[in-house]
Amino acid sequence: MRGISVQRFFDEKKDEFQLEALTESLASARPITVSDVNRPGLALAGFTGNFLADRIQILGETEMLFLETLEERERIRAIDRLFDHDLPCVIVAKGLEFPSYLVERGTRAGVPILRTPFSTTPFIHQLTEYLERVFAPRTHIHGSLVDVYGVGLLLTGESGIGKSECALDLVERGHRLVADDLVIVTRRRSELTGEASERLRDHMEIRGIGIIDVGRMFGIRAVARRKEISVEVRLKEWAGDVDYDRLGLEEKMTTVLGMKIPVVTIPIIPGKNITVLVEVVAMNHLLRVHGIRPAALLNDSLIHAMKRPEGSGE
Amino acid sequence: MTEQTVLVRNKLGIHVRPAERIAQTANRFVSKIALKNGECRVNAKSILGILALEAGLGTEVTVVADGPDEREASSAVAALFDAGFGEELGET
Incomplete structure (x- = not known):
């Protein structure tokens, strides 16, 4: 299957999406291979059935607010649930603040984490459009x-x-x-x-x-x-x-x-x-x-x- | 249909001069001749197409010929590659 590396995605789109790399390394074991993206709210909350790990995971305001409501231990467990899967990349939208454990855990799992100042929904639209173009027949x-x-x-x-x-x-x-x-x-x-x-x-x-x-x-x-x-x-x-x-x-x-x-x-x-x-x-x-x-x-x-x-x- | 893989052996890769030689050679045959470099597949009778391969030194190119004179066509094109298009060879 055709895929693009997170590094290539970052190089091509960092200016347009004003992407910022939160993890030091952008080397991901898993390339991006699909044009759909996923908001992992349910996985964070505990339901990981049907979790679409092959997609770019987008953390928006809802996900972040949810994580904030959790106690430290619960929050770590929620984030772990995400990284138990082999993810291509996680993107924090809207320039939101993030728990430091997110980057720590991403680094450990070898999953690049990026951040964009764009609002979540418009960002998802633009990202999907770009990915559709990349993966088009x-x-x-x-x-x-x-x-x-x-x-x-x-x-x-x-x-x-x-x-x-x-x-x-x-x-x-x-x-x-x-x-x-x-x-x-x-x-x-x-x-x-x-x-x-x-x-x-x-x-x-x-x-x-x-x-x-x-x-x-x-x-x-x-x-x-x-x-x-x-x-x-x-x-x-x-x-x-x-x-x-x-x-x-x-x-x-x-x-x-x-x-x-x-x-x-x-x-x-x-x-x-x-x-x-x-x-x-x-x-x-x-x-x-x-x-x-x-x-x-x-x-x-x-x-x-x-x-x-x-x-x-x- | 015949298919054979050749190697770009000249130092500069397939720039405009080798592309011209390939297209000229390919045009002597009636068979359809294509060159493939990974996902990129182009018509060997078109100079611009060949340039789009961006095949530098050491690139493996597949010559695909289809038609009544495909064998002759394929070996004529392959011979150009083997001779490094008459240019200085590089290390492969």
């Missing part, structure tokens, strides 16, 4: 991702078919490049998001010219960090025996990370302006989102007209 796709009129278009096709050239042409027409050649796709709930690998961001390889930096060349308007993928546009060398969609009555779908998205196959013929076609794909998608399907509307009106009984025409 992920794949690499060979293609280019461009934001065209706000629609994320994933251009795919064989090497050398002209994905990058098409993406560059789109950028030149005012659209925004997200990733070229390699798109890292993650799925969170029902949303597919694409982005470039961090190092390659804004770069493209154009055959005959080389590697270019689109951000520097075209400016900030020409690039975007990440984008939801709405439609896959497959560029395919024209083959006479393939039946391309001529009507657009049905939407063809493809599956990426278990999510269905529409796919449009565009035959490539030398001299054809692919960029305009790709823009039309984006606009067509927007119309569909607004419930407008030109082929279906045309067909309905045609069928309606043909139904008129003879002699009743104008």
Whole structure:
């Protein structure tokens, strides 16, 4: 199972969450492997059935107030109950004061303890969002991702078919490049998001010219960090025996990370302006989102007209 | 489908020049060729993809080829790795 170390979590998020390490060591025997977190109130109170030890444990005001109501011996026993389990990490929220035994026991158990000034509930939301992103299903796709009129278009096709050239042409027409050649796709709930690998961001390889930096060349308007993928546009060398969609009555779908998205196959013929076609794909998608399907509307009106009984025409 | 594991042997790792050589070689074949470094799997015909591997000296890379000329493709790519892309070799 994929997991991240507490040290990595701390390094990545210490500024945003203003994390403070209460234990000297951040080396945890157990990595963080799930995006859910747990408030261990019941475990502190004595019920450890179904205790979710694999999650980050969040101590908020309720837990701390409860610990304060206990006598020293009881408090130690309550904290021990927590650390009897193999925990990845404990985080004290709201910048709360904590019993010194907490850190002592955490150190002994090799469980890092952190503190954030953030209020408990908003902190849990943000933390979960971050962890969901970290643990989201992920794949690499060979293609280019461009934001065209706000629609994320994933251009795919064989090497050398002209994905990058098409993406560059789109950028030149005012659209925004997200990733070229390699798109890292993650799925969170029902949303597919694409982005470039961090190092390659804004770069493209154009055959005959080389590697270019689109951000520097075209400016900030020409690039975007990440984008939801709405439609896959497959560029395919024209083959006479393939039946391309001529009507657009049905939407063809493809599956990426278990999510269905529409796919449009565009035959490539030398001299054809692919960029305009790709823009039309984006606009067509927007119309569909607004419930407008030109082929279906045309067909309905045609069928309606043909139904008129003879002699009743104008 | 053929799979073989190769080692990055040149001192500088897979920087842009080795990436170009790999992509050029891969493009001579019709088979699909992928390179894998851990979770990262990229198309060997794409220079930027290869760079994303960030495969430094000593990295194990798996060459996965699939298609009619997969054997030739796989050994041609592996040969580049073995020769350290014609660059100075490092200690592995």
